[in-house]
Amino acid sequence: MTVQEKAKTIVEEFSMFDDWMDKYSYLIELGKELPLIDEKYRNETHLISGCQSRVWLHAEDKQGLISFTADSDAVITKGIISLLIKVLSGSEPSEIVGADFSFLDEIGLKSHLSPTRANGLVSMVKQMQLYARALQIKQNS
Amino acid sequence: MKLDIEKIRSEFPILSKKIHNKPLVYFDNGATTQKPIQVINRISDYYKNENSNVHRGTHYLSQLATDHFENARKYIAQFIGASSQREIIFTKGATESINLVATAMSDFIFPNDEIIVTDMEHHSNMVPWQQLCIRQKAKLQHLHVQPNGSLDLNELEELISSSTKMLAIAHISNVLGTINPIKEIVSIAHKHNVPVLIDGAQAIAHMPVDVQDLDCDFYAFSAHKAYGPMGMGALYGKTEWLDRLSPYQYGGEMISSVSFKETTFNEIPYKFEAGTPDVAGVLGMEAGLRYIESHGISNIRFHEDELLDYATNKVKEIDGLRIIGESNEKTAVLSLIIEGIHPFDLGTLLDQMGVAIRTGNHCAQPLMECLSISGTLRASFGMYNTKDEVNVFVEALKKALKMLL
Numbered sequence: 310m311t312v313q314e315k316a317k318t319i320v321e322e323f324s325m326f327d328d329w330m331d332k333y334s335y336l337i338e339l340g341k342e343l344p345l346i347d348e349k350y351r352n353e354t355h356l357i358s359g360c361q362s363r364v365w366l367h368a369e370d371k372q373g374l375i376s377f378t379a380d381s382d383a384v385i386t387k388g389i390i391s392l393l394i395k396v397l398s399g400s401e402p403s404e405i406v407g408a409d410f411s412f413l414d415e416i417g418l419k420s421h422l423s424p425t426r427a428n429g430l431v432s433m434v435k436q437m438q439l440y441a442r443a444l445q446i447k448q449n450s
Numbered sequence: 451m452k453l454d455i456e457k458i459r460s461e462f463p464i465l466s467k468k469i470h471n472k473p474l475v476y477f478d479n480g481a482t483t484q485k486p487i488q489v490i491n492r493i494s495d496y497y498k499n500e501n502s503n504v505h506r507g508t509h510y511l512s513q514l515a516t517d518h519f520e521n522a523r524k525y526i527a528q529f530i531g532a533s534s535q536r537e538i539i540f541t542k543g544a545t546e547s548i549n550l551v552a553t554a555m556s557d558f559i560f561p562n563d564e565i566i567v568t569d570m571e572h573h574s575n576m577v578p579w580q581q582l583c584i585r586q587k588a589k590l591q592h593l594h595v596q597p598n599g600s601l602d603l604n605e606l607e608e609l610i611s612s613s614t615k616m617l618a619i620a621h622i623s624n625v626l627g628t629i630n631p632i633k634e635i636v637s638i639a640h641k642h643n644v645p646v647l648i649d650g651a652q653a654i655a656h657m658p659v660d661v662q663d664l665d666c667d668f669y670a671f672s673a674h675k676a677y678g679p680m681g682m683g684a685l686y687g688k689t690e691w692l693d694r695l696s697p698y699q700y701g702g703e704m705i706s707s708v709s710f711k712e713t714t715f716n717e718i719p720y721k722f723e724a725g726t727p728d729v730a731g732v733l734g735m736e737a738g739l740r741y742i743e744s745h746g747i748s749n750i751r752f753h754e755d756e757l758l759d760y761a762t763n764k765v766k767e768i769d770g771l772r773i774i775g776e777s778n779e780k781t782a783v784l785s786l787i788i789e790g791i792h793p794f795d796l797g798t799l800l801d802q803m804g805v806a807i808r809t810g811n812h813c814a815q816p817l818m819e820c821l822s823i824s825g826t827l828r829a830s831f832g833m834y835n836t837k838d839e840v841n842v843f844v845e846a847l848k849k850a851l852k853m854l855l
Contacts, residue, residue: 361793
């Protein structure tokens with residue numbers, strides 16, 4: 310599946326929720342369930358510091374496709390991270406660099422990606438795209 | 451006297467707004483208070499009917515604007531008990547007020563001198579002094595916060611010495627709600643000839659302030675935390691200090707005469723007010739303080755103390771909840787953490803329920819470090835808040851916890 314297709318699936322999933330409670334309960338479940346990052350990467354080098362919740366991100370090159378793992382100390386942030394990982398992980402670098410994050414807007418979570426929300430997500434997305442860009446350059450050289 | 455909350459609420463247009471389809475419960479007054487219609491009207495009336503540059507023209511409007519501007523200065527001086535309006539300098543807010551003093555104080559701080567702050571300072575009353583110390587090779591000392599959120603004055607007696615050249619401290623902590631014993635602190639400092647600056651950002655709208663009674667040398671506050679406009683504030687300074695300090699910005703009204711050889715500066719307060727001032731902001735600040743006065747600051751204090759007690763008792767029912775800041779002298783601020791739950795998660799869910807609170811380190815990272823916590827959830831009250839709103843807040847908190855646990 311392409312990044313776009315995966316994003317569409319998530320939008321469809323979220324369209325089933327009638328109210329904010331269901332939506333956030335789902336995010337919390339996603340956040341709780343996923344053991345996102347290998348403990349050894351939960352360190353200073355992998356830390357993306359947001360003002361409030363901390364986010365750790367690790368990227369790996371798996372035969373030309375990028376695989377992300379991440380974690381956060383806030384569970385809602387973790388839920389949103391796992392959405393982003395569902396959409397981006399296992400994709401070609403070029404797809405990640407050019408990814409459209411409007412699906413977060415469609416499921417009503419855009420505010421979490423606005424720079425005023427000091428939760429580390431904005432920096433995380435930037436960091437994901439930076440990794441992708443770096444791998445893209447490596448592949449092209 | 452009891453506040454007429456219903457009337458007060460009707461005068462704040464934003465309070466009738468719905469957030470995520472729920473009535474707004476605004477408990478983020480420590481960050482900024484909402485504005486009553488009197489303040490909003492004062493600002494728009496100025497631009498509609500009085501707009502003109504002050505201290506300049508011979509024409510009618512300029513005279514009118516100047517009169518209103520200077521009357522506001524007089525009123526603000528009275529509001530905080532200053533002996534003269536010359537001691538009131540208009541600034542962008544408490545942060546600029548503190549920066550002004552910390553910059554101008556450079557002339558009086560030398561290598562190996564010491565400046566004392568406390569662990570509970572907002573970054574705005576810590577970083578300017580830290581940077582001054584770095585510039586002048588002086589040393590920044592800090593008074594510890596006790597586990598209950600108060601200060602130990604014996605520690606101050608031990609810390610202060612002939613090397614101490616300045617003491618800067620919050621009147622009320624923005625995280626803990628602690629009301630510091632300023633009068634005693636000033637008297638200890640003055641025994642050692644140490645001037646004292648009070649960061650009154652969190653106090654001005656919540657308790658009576660009398661700078662002559664406190665005997666502090668400087669008092670800084672912002673209009674926007676006192677029902678007035680953003681980007682406006684004041685610095686009170688004793689005449690003897692303001693006369694000694696050099697201007698920190700140049701140009702405009704602060705100048706007396708200029709030639710290419712030399713420039714002489716205007717007298718206080720003008721020598722600290724470079725450039726065209728925010729006249730509408732000054733008039734809005736005055737309107738905000740007049741609004742407070744019309745309801746009585748002591749009545750407001752009483753009401754907010756009641757809310758704090760009520761909320762404190764209510765949240766204590768929640769398992770695993772810890773209140774951060776339990777000083778006996780405390781008002782208007784309730785900071786808490788809940789075991790195993792990140793404040794950001796709580797804040798996000800409360801927002802969905804129309805409750806506006808603040809989470810995070812509240813621009814007080816040294817305090818967080820000293821208390822070994824990463825952040826808190828802070829509910830901070832204003833004169834328009836009610837017990838019903840506290841009930842909504844506590845129910846929302848319980849609902850959020852149920853979702854998160």
